[in-house]
Amino acid sequence: MKYPVRLHLLAALAMSSLSLPALAAPTFINILTGGTSGVYYPIGVGLSQIYGQQIEGAKVTVQASKASVENLNLLQNGRGELALALSDSVGDASRGVAEAGFKQPLDRLRAIANVYPNYIQIVASQASGITRLEDLKGKRISVGAPKSGTELNARAILKAAGLTYADMAQVQFLPYAESVELIKNRQLDATLQSSGLGMAAIRDLAASVPVRFVPVAAEVVAAIGDPAYQALPIPAGTYDGQNEDVPTVAISNLLVSHTGVSDDIAYQMTRLMYENLPRLGNAHSAVKTIDIKTAARHLPIELHPGAKRYYEEVGAL
Numbered sequence: 001m002k003y004p005v006r007l008h009l010l011a012a013l014a015m016s017s018l019s020l021p022a023l024a025a026p027t028f029i030n031i032l033t034g035g036t037s038g039v040y041y042p043i044g045v046g047l048s049q050i051y052g053q054q055i056e057g058a059k060v061t062v063q064a065s066k067a068s069v070e071n072l073n074l075l076q077n078g079r080g081e082l083a084l085a086l087s088d089s090v091g092d093a094s095r096g097v098a099e100a101g102f103k104q105p106l107d108r109l110r111a112i113a114n115v116y117p118n119y120i121q122i123v124a125s126q127a128s129g130i131t132r133l134e135d136l137k138g139k140r141i142s143v144g145a146p147k148s149g150t151e152l153n154a155r156a157i158l159k160a161a162g163l164t165y166a167d168m169a170q171v172q173f174l175p176y177a178e179s180v181e182l183i184k185n186r187q188l189d190a191t192l193q194s195s196g197l198g199m200a201a202i203r204d205l206a207a208s209v210p211v212r213f214v215p216v217a218a219e220v221v222a223a224i225g226d227p228a229y230q231a232l233p234i235p236a237g238t239y240d241g242q243n244e245d246v247p248t249v250a251i252s253n254l255l256v257s258h259t260g261v262s263d264d265i266a267y268q269m270t271r272l273m274y275e276n277l278p279r280l281g282n283a284h285s286a287v288k289t290i291d292i293k294t295a296a297r298h299l300p301i302e303l304h305p306g307a308k309r310y311y312e313e314v315g316a317l
Helices: 002-018 040-054 068-076 087-095 149-160 176-184 200-208 218-224 263-275 285-289 305-314
Strands: 027-032 058-063 082-086 109-125 140-142 170-172 190-195 211-213 229-234 246-258
Touching: 027 040, 027 068, 027 263, 040 058, 040 082, 040 263, 040 285, 068 082, 068 087, 068 109, 068 149, 068 246, 082 087, 082 109, 082 149, 087 109, 087 149, 087 246, 109 149, 109 200, 109 229, 109 263, 109 285, 109 305, 140 176, 149 190, 149 218, 149 246, 176 190, 176 200, 190 200, 218 229, 218 246, 246 263, 263 305
Parallel strands: 027 058, 027 082, 140 170, 140 190
Antiparallel strands: 082 246, 109 190, 109 211, 109 246, 229 246
16 A cells, blocks of 8 residues: 555656756856956956856856957857957958958857957067167067967058068067066067056066167058057056157957857846946956947947847947
């Protein structure tokens, strides 16, 4: 007589389990950034903390990378959900410019926001005697990782100034921190870095050895012939010993996602960033220039529908 009772209990348990709600699958958000000594990485960490706490079920990671070009190729292949990248690199990616590192057009990319400008910061040791772009001839320089956004910027600016890598005594393809250490050790004369203002590696260099910031004249910016490049100064006092504005060129940074990210998650990522800008500003001072009024302007690719929905809600289109 015990067996029928046991069978009834098993049947009742089976029926009750069918009525339990299924556990929601976690939402994975991998944020692609740049080198840990740059600006992308701390911003990515700041966003990860916000999303991890405020998007239900989110599992958020931050990945250091070679920045723009690598990030965009990873996004196209679904190996990340959000990335920072330079707008000129995004435009090249959408067109499939092979020499910029894109073997074919990356058609899955979608914009989340135009966030803040990267400034080209050409820093030379005073001992090198470099004060102008022309003085880079015969010198040892670093221009960022090969085919990174920074290195593509370097090629464009040097070409507009009538220079090539062949004019240099040595060209190193190194990220921020390594370039700075070589200048400190007198193994390098100058470095060209594309970054937000107040970058940690350049702050460290300016505080360690006497340096000069090499200007990029407005006519050189115009000669680049790409609307993504705009003439803007590095404001006086940004770095130790930099007592005057330095004319240079700036390129917008974008937050980019892809078509495989749901509209709801893209909407939440966009909304939470703008609703938490003061908190995100603690990650890096570059965030303080982010303005929702320019979020959807001058984008080289389509907006993600989720981001577009948010901008429509707040009247930012």
